[in-house]
Amino acid sequence: xxxxxxxxxxxxxxxxxxxxxxxxxxxxxxxxxxxxxxxxxxxxxxxxxxxxxxxxxxxxxxxxxxxxxxxxxxxxxxxxxxxxxxxxxxxxxxxxxxxxxxxxxxxxxxxxxxxxxxxxxxxxxxxxxxxxxxxxxxxxxxxxxxxxxxxxxxxxxxxxxxxxxxxxxxxxxxxxxxxxxxxxxxxxxxxxxxxxxxxxxxxxxxxxxxxxxxxxxxxxxxxxxxxxxxxxxxxxxxxxxxxxxxxxxxxxxxxxxxxxxxxxxxxxxxxxxxxxxxxxxxxxxxxxxxxxxxxxxxxxxxxxxxxxxxxxxxxxxxxxxxxxxxxxxxxxxxxxxxxxxxxxxxxxxxxxxxxxxxxxxxxxxxxxxxxxxxxxxxxxxxxxxxxxxxxxxxxxxxxxxxxxxxxxxxxxxxxxxxxxxxxxxxxxxxxxxxxxxxxxxxxxxxxxxxxxxxxxxxxxxxxxxxxxxxxxxxxxxxxxxxxxxxxxxxxxxxxxxxxxxxxxxxxxxxxxxxxxxxxxxxxxxxxxxxxxxxxxxxxxxxxxxxxxxxxxxxxxxx
Numbered sequence: 001x002x003x004x005x006x007x008x009x010x011x012x013x014x015x016x017x018x019x020x021x022x023x024x025x026x027x028x029x030x031x032x033x034x035x036x037x038x039x040x041x042x043x044x045x046x047x048x049x050x051x052x053x054x055x056x057x058x059x060x061x062x063x064x065x066x067x068x069x070x071x072x073x074x075x076x077x078x079x080x081x082x083x084x085x086x087x088x089x090x091x092x093x094x095x096x097x098x099x100x101x102x103x104x105x106x107x108x109x110x111x112x113x114x115x116x117x118x119x120x121x122x123x124x125x126x127x128x129x130x131x132x133x134x135x136x137x138x139x140x141x142x143x144x145x146x147x148x149x150x151x152x153x154x155x156x157x158x159x160x161x162x163x164x165x166x167x168x169x170x171x172x173x174x175x176x177x178x179x180x181x182x183x184x185x186x187x188x189x190x191x192x193x194x195x196x197x198x199x200x201x202x203x204x205x206x207x208x209x210x211x212x213x214x215x216x217x218x219x220x221x222x223x224x225x226x227x228x229x230x231x232x233x234x235x236x237x238x239x240x241x242x243x244x245x246x247x248x249x250x251x252x253x254x255x256x257x258x259x260x261x262x263x264x265x266x267x268x269x270x271x272x273x274x275x276x277x278x279x280x281x282x283x284x285x286x287x288x289x290x291x292x293x294x295x296x297x298x299x300x301x302x303x304x305x306x307x308x309x310x311x312x313x314x315x316x317x318x319x320x321x322x323x324x325x326x327x328x329x330x331x332x333x334x335x336x337x338x339x340x341x342x343x344x345x346x347x348x349x350x351x352x353x354x355x356x357x358x359x360x361x362x363x364x365x366x367x368x369x370x371x372x373x374x375x376x377x378x379x380x381x382x383x384x385x386x387x388x389x390x391x392x393x394x395x396x397x398x399x400x401x402x403x404x405x406x407x408x409x410x411x412x413x414x415x416x417x418x419x420x421x422x423x424x425x426x427x428x429x430x431x432x433x434x435x436x437x438x439x440x441x442x443x444x445x446x447x448x449x450x451x452x453x454x455x456x457x458x459x460x461x462x463x464x465x466x467x468x469x470x471x472x473x474x475x476x477x478x479x480x481x482x483x484x485x486x487x488x489x490x491x492x493x494x495x496x497x498x499x500x501x502x503x504x505x506x507x508x509x510x511x512x513x514x515x516x517x518x519x520x521x522x523x524x525x526x527x528x529x530x531x532x533x534x535x536x537x538x539x540x541x542x543x544x545x546x547x548x549x550x551x552x553x554x555x556x557x558x
Contacts (some may be wrong), residue, residue, distance in 0.1 A: 009131075021248050039392075045399045046134075046147045052348050052406040053154025055131050060164040060413050061123040064115035068423035069463015072470040075118055077101065078108040079473045087259065089266030091449075092459060092466050098259055099209035101167040113474060115166075115304055122170040126163020128541065129170070129367075130154060132177040136374055139184075140334055141379075146394055149375025151402035152316070155305040157409060158360035159367060169212065169361045175210040176204060176365040183220040183337055186240070190231055195242035203248035207255045212365040214347070215246045219340035223333060242362045242407075279358025285497050301357030304371055307404050316374050323377025338369035422464070422545070427471055429535045433476040440497035441478050446483035446519055447504050454519060455485035461506050464545075487520035493554040501530070503548040507540050520550075527552050 068073055073092040077085075085362035086101040103121050111117035134154050135287070137146035153159055162169040182199040189195055201222075206213035222240050231237045257496060279296070283290045298314040307313030329533045346362075357363055382394045418424035437443070448455040449469060458465030476482055483490070493499040501523065505511050524530065530550040537545040 004433060022474050030130055034057075034476055035080070040396070042143045042395070045151065045396070046143070046150055049136060049147070049154045049399060049402055049406070050130065052403055053150075053160075054127060056155075056160050056406050056410050056413075057123065057126050057163050059410050060160055061116070061119060063164075063413055064119075064415045065164070065418050066424050066427035067115065067166065067470060068419035069465075071465045072463065072466035074168050075113060076466060076470040076473065077102075078105055078113050078118065079470070081105075082147050089263045093267035093269060095211070095260070095263045095267050096145065096213060097168050097171075097209050098255075099205070099539045100171055104166065105517065111291045118166040122163055122165060122167065125174040126168040129159070129163075129173045129177055132174070133368055133371065136180065136368060137375065140331065140372070141376055145376045145379035147375075147395065148378045148398055151399060152304045152371035152374050153367060155405040156303075156371070156401040157306055157405075157411070158303060159364065160409060162361055162364060167361075169364045170271070172210045172212050172365040172476045173367050175206050175213050176216045177368050178215065179206055179216045180337060183223060184334070186278050187223060187227055187333060187337075190237045191234070191239070193236070193240075196236075196243065200240075200244050200247050207248070207252040208259075209541055210365065211260070211343075212362075214252055215341035215344040215348070216253065216365060218344045221245060221248070222340045223337045226242055226333065226336065236479055237428075244485050249462070251302065253446070270552060277356055279355030279362070280352050281346070281356070283350065285309065286538070294483055296357040299357065300359050301363045301366070302370055302374075303360050304367065305402065307360075316370070317375035317451075319381060320374040321377065322380055323373035323375065326380045327373060327376055335373075338372065341366065369493055377407050421468060425537045426464075426467060426547070430468075430471040430475050433549065434477050437500065438497055439477060439479045441500060442480050442483070442494055442497065443472070443476050443478055443500050443502070444483035444491055445472065445502040445504070446485060446516060447502075450484075452485055453510055454487070454515065455508075456509075456512050456515070458504075462508065464504075464506050464508055472502070488519055488526070491523055492529055493552045494539075495554045497554055499527070499552040501550040503549060503550075505544070507538075507543050507545045 012413060034222055045312055072088070073094045074096055076092070077094075081088075082159075083102060083105060084275075086098060086105060090101075091094060097371070104118055107117045111120075114412055122444055130153060134146075137149040159173065162173075179199075179202055182202045185195045186192070186199050197222075206217060221244075223243065228237055228241050236279075247279045274373045282292050295310055298317050299309045300313065302313035302320065304316050306312075307316060324335060324339065345354060345356050345366075348354040355362045374463060378398065379395075382391055383515070384393045389548070446455055447465070447468065448457050449459075450457070451457045458469060472482055491499060491501065503520075505516075530552045533549045533551075535547045535549065537547070539545070
């Protein structure tokens with residue numbers, strides 16, 4: 001009986017290429033490319049790609065890029081909230097699974113809020129995902145197709161990047177892979193009580209750890225319903241089907257109404273951001289839907305191992321479609337499990353509840369489906385046009401391309417160990433100011449963390465504002481808490497210390513020059529002339545983004 005999970009691919013027909021001595025004719029023509037007696041096996045190539053993938057993920061994690069704006073939105077909560085506080089809507093319009101916030105808060109309490117501490121869980125999730133995907137690929141594809149599938153994920157820039165960021169995208173990938181494995185285990189042995197128990201537990205926990213787990217769980221429900229019909233409603237299978245459905249649906253509804261809905265209401269402006277708007281179907285302009293579908297599916301949604309907007313990921317999408325058709329002919333249940341989440345995601349996007357593509361980050365849960373089917377499709381394409389020794393050489397070239405991307409990514413990360421130039425310069429400025437501050441000093445900043453009528457609200461500055469708040473809270477060494485946009489009359493110079501007044505002059509939105517000058521005039525009229533220092537960050541259109549620092553020393557005013 002043929003293994004239903006094997007995919008049904010016939011073995012390659014080329015005894016000369018599988019005799020352990022490699023492609024003789026190609027070795028003679030290209031001795032510099034394939035040294036005699038050293039042609040790697042498919043297993044060796046696969047392991048090599050996995051090692052490179054692990055090395056890249058580990059290197060990026062160890063380099064500890066400074067937190068940038070998107071991360072700062074989230075990590076600032078680990079400085080200001082406890083476990084109960086994480087249940088309330090987050091600042092900065094963030095919608096993050098409660099399970100991730102609690103897990104990272106544990107890391108913050110144990111090891112602080114450094115880059116390594118708060119990125120450890122995403123890093124572990126990224127590493128574990130690579131191994132789980134390796135297992136998935138080798139379970140369902142022949143070894144040559146599995147090699148290519150592993151290459152797509154191992155050399156994926158975005159899978160590596162989000163595995164070294166303090167956000168929940170990497171855990172979305174891990175949760176999706178775990179659920180896929182658990183569901184397939186039940187499909188292959190539907191009368192195993194232990195496998196049903198594991199799947200039910202996964203269905204209970206997953207919604208609290210990953211929002212797109214709702215789509216994966218829905219896909220599993222479709223597959224299990226098919227299995228229930230196949231097994232003719234057998235008692236044990238019916239009980240397992242009902243148990244999983246009850247636990248998954250109940251857990252999902254509790255999470256949605258008790259946690260996700262309040263957070264979404266507090267972040268209602270999030271859906272107006274261009275990144276999200278472009279990921280919702282244009283139902284107000286239905287004639288644009290075909291163009292939108294093409295743009296989405298050939299854009300960042302399919303950027304594995306790399307890609308871009310507006311057709312930048314066309315190759316991956318094409319081989320993905322080829323792989324989906326091929327697999328449909330050989331293993332339809334697996335295709336249903338992998339792809340049924342897509343229409344569910346599309347429905348959610350139609351109601352503007354969750355983006356459909358647009359970026360890799362919000363679609364990273366689809367990486368198992370995209371990479372596995374793209375690997376199968378690329379293998380099918382190579383087999384269509386290459387035979388025997390040529391096929392083996394084609395596989396080696398493809399593997400080499402994945403390896404080059406991984407090595408190139410590592411070199412790039414070492415040469416540029418930060419997400420944006422702005423993020424590292426701003427981070428260094430605040431970090432370097434802290435040693436000059438004494439515990440008895442006071443820090444105040446003109447910028448406001450809540451809307452007010454006399455100072456600019458940092459929320460309007462998005463990532464720049466989030467990073468400024470986090471860096472200030474993280475590095476402030478004073479005994480007194482930071483004063484955010486205090487009224488001018490509330491500022492006082494400590495008798496035995498220094499008053500530091502900061503002003504972050506951003507350029508992403510127009511800086512309120514008149515408002516700032518009026519504020520500074522009101523302060524100096526009371527406290528006198530301060531020492532002033534300006535630390536520049538970057539220039540755009542002749543305007544400098546900078547940190548303005550004013551100091552009043554109480555010891556000099558006695």
